[in-house]
Amino acid sequence: MNVGGQSLEFILVKFPSLELSESLLRNSLKRREFVTVAGNCECRYTGRASSHLGWGERLILIKGDGSIQVHRPKGYEPVNWQPPQCNFYVHRSGGLLFIEAHRRRPRESLTLNFDRIIFYSSFKPVDNAEFNLYVSEEQMRDALIRDPSILEDGLELVDFERKVEPGFIDFYGRDADGRLVIVELKRSQAGKEAILQLKRYVDAVLKITGQNVRGVLAAPRLKSGAQGLLVELGLEFRRLTPRKCAEVLKKSGTRKISEFI
Amino acid sequence: MNVGGQSLEFILVKFPSLELSESLLRNSLKRREFVTVAGNCECRYTGRASSHLGWGERLILIKGDGSIQVHRPKGYEPVNWQPPQCNFYVHRSGGLLFIEAHRRRPRESLTLNFDRIIFYSSFKPVDNAEFNLYVSEEQMRDALIRDPSILEDGLELVDFERKVEPGFIDFYGRDADGRLVIVELKRSQAGKEAILQLKRYVDAVLKITGQNVRGVLAAPRLKSGAQGLLVELGLEFRRLTPRKCAEVLKKSGTRKISEFI
DNA sequence: GCCTAGGTCCCGTGT
DNA sequence: ACACGGGGCCTAGGC
Numbered sequence: 044m045n046v047g048g049q050s051l052e053f054i055l056v057k058f059p060s061l062e063l064s065e066s067l068l069r070n071s072l073k074r075r076e077f078v079t080v081a082g083n084c085e086c087r088y089t090g091r092a093s094s095h096l097g098w099g100e101r102l103i104l105i106k107g108d109g110s111i112q113v114h115r116p117k118g119y120e121p122v123n124w125q126p127p128q129c130n131f132y133v134h135r136s137g138g139l140l141f142i143e144a145h146r147r148r149p150r151e152s153l154t155l156n157f158d159r160i161i162f163y164s165s166f167k168p169v170d171n172a173e174f175n176l177y178v179s180e181e182q183m184r185d186a187l188i189r190d191p192s193i194l195e196d197g198l199e200l201v202d203f204e205r206k207v208e209p210g211f212i213d214f215y216g217r218d219a220d221g222r223l224v225i226v227e228l229k230r231s232q233a234g235k236e237a238i239l240q241l242k243r244y245v246d247a248v249l250k251i252t253g254q255n256v257r258g259v260l261a262a263p264r265l266k267s268g269a270q271g272l273l274v275e276l277g278l279e280f281r282r283l284t285p286r287k288c289a290e291v292l293k294k295s296g297t298r299k300i301s302e303f304i
Numbered sequence: 305m306n307v308g309g310q311s312l313e314f315i316l317v318k319f320p321s322l323e324l325s326e327s328l329l330r331n332s333l334k335r336r337e338f339v340t341v342a343g344n345c346e347c348r349y350t351g352r353a354s355s356h357l358g359w360g361e362r363l364i365l366i367k368g369d370g371s372i373q374v375h376r377p378k379g380y381e382p383v384n385w386q387p388p389q390c391n392f393y394v395h396r397s398g399g400l401l402f403i404e405a406h407r408r409r410p411r412e413s414l415t416l417n418f419d420r421i422i423f424y425s426s427f428k429p430v431d432n433a434e435f436n437l438y439v440s441e442e443q444m445r446d447a448l449i450r451d452p453s454i455l456e457d458g459l460e461l462v463d464f465e466r467k468v469e470p471g472f473i474d475f476y477g478r479d480a481d482g483r484l485v486i487v488e489l490k491r492s493q494a495g496k497e498a499i500l501q502l503k504r505y506v507d508a509v510l511k512i513t514g515q516n517v518r519g520v521l522a523a524p525r526l527k528s529g530a531q532g533l534l535v536e537l538g539l540e541f542r543r544l545t546p547r548k549c550a551e552v553l554k555k556s557g558t559r560k561i562s563e564f565i
Numbered sequence: 566g567c568c569t570a571g572g573t574c575c576c577g578t579g580t
Numbered sequence: 581a582c583a584c585g586g587g588g589c590c591t592a593g594g595c
Binding site: 053057085101102104161172285 | 305314316318338340342346352353354355356357358359360361362363365367368369371373375376377378379380383385387388422423425427428429430431432433434435436437438439440470491492496500504546
Binding site for chain 3: 581583584592593594
């Protein structure tokens with residue numbers, strides 16, 4: 044595609060026969076095109092689990108990376124799918140068109156059989172654009188590293204992504220009074236999971252260093268009901284928003300962010 | 305659709321102008337049809353996070369339930385999306401076609417602008433089929449309820465989905481020696497999260513009852529490395545497979561299962 | 566409305 | 581290869 048409006052290996056067919064659909068599919072799969080098929084079908088999946096979906100009209104996407112998804116008329120998520128790197132097999136039998144998508148590791152397969160195709164489309168989209176997402180938890184950590192004072196005056200970085208037994212500590216620092224501070228970051232509101240995660244880190248560091256350790260949960264806000272557990276476990280909460288972090292990143296010279304805040 | 309091969313409000317257009325695309329879209333959105341659009345576009349999202357995706361050729365699905373997804377040529381997951389119940393706004397400006405999808409709670413919006421449409425399709429799929437999935441964790445719980453002995457001789461049900469402070473206990477029972485048993489089920493291999501989840505329940509029940517409580521993790525297998533934590537926390541592992549559970553369900557009269565094992 | 570937990574989660578990253 | 585944690589996770593079920 045992308046040839047000034049001129050069709051380049053772009054196929055669009057209304058009500059193709061199963062025979063035609065079969066040959067179009069074989070061709071598109073070989074060329075690793077982006078295939079869109081609407082049709083009346085039945086779906087069976089077996090692998091990590093098993094499923095069956097009776098006859099109905101759906102839209103199927105097959106991408107050049109070997110992923111497939113079956114979309115019903117409602118619902119954000121596909122009803123059946125396979126992640127990239129599947130092997131596809133197409134054949135006709137008993138007046139039906141079969142599409143099979145097989146995967147190893149885990150070993151599983153998805154089989155669709157069609158009795159009617161509503162439309163068939165295939166093309167090779169040209170898409171080399173960069174995708175940027177703001178602000179991830181990782182970027183919040185970067186902001187905190189660049190300016191720990193956004194969390195608390197006098198806070199200083201000692202280390203980040205420090206490995207202790209239960210996992211990785213987002214931010215490991217020292218406060219104005221010289222006490223160790225462990226910070227657990229959450230991009231959105233923090234719940235019990237985050238609190239317990241922080242507690243594990245605090246316990247682990249206490250065990251290793253023997254020193255007094257502060258555990259600080261930094262997030263836009265606490266989920267209601269989490270406050271109790273936090274206090275009970277002797278931990279602290281500090282409000283930290285993605286927006287604030289974005290400002291820090293912008294100020295400290297990271298471009299790209301600027302257009303989005 | 306579904307009228308013996310006859311087109312009923314089914315539209316398929318190759319290279320529609322932006323003007324035509326706009327009017328087709330307005331119509332389809334009003335009728336809550338399933339829309340498939342391929343075109344060259346730029347995408348901006350803002351809400352729980354923010355993102356920008358430069359120009360490129362993609363496939364967009366808009367469903368009658370108000371969900372939208374933008375698919376790049378690779379990757380199982382859409383690069384941008386909105387879940388069901390969005391409000392859509394379509395307009396043309398500066399030689400571009402804009403599609404906006406807005407959501408409240410959380411407040412967020414996705415905006416696509418196109419400079420070229422490769423194809424446009426809309427139809428109203430007829431799909432009333434039942435979807436059945438085997439074997440879910442819930443079904444494994446049902447099997448364990450019907451025959452607790454599959455986990456351990458003498459085990460008896462006391463309650464299930466019992467609410468304690470941290471959450472819901474899958475299976476709450478009593479062993480041959482009269483001790484309380486808390487079972488955490490996993491349909492696939494269990495890792496640290498499952499162990500910690502179980503530990504929370506055990507602690508909570510211990511606190512409430514003051515009795516000796518056994519914590520049992522039931523899953524097809526443990527992830528390597530999880531064994532240590534399990535032992536450390538004084539918990540037990542029992543192998544339980546979906547297959548075994550399916551057999552119990554089949555024996556105890558649940559149909560449908562039979563075709564999938 | 567919030568919270569909790571499951572999912573054929575997917576996916577990136579590290580060991 | 582496998583384990584671990586994040587995700588704009590989405591979705592279902594309880595309260």
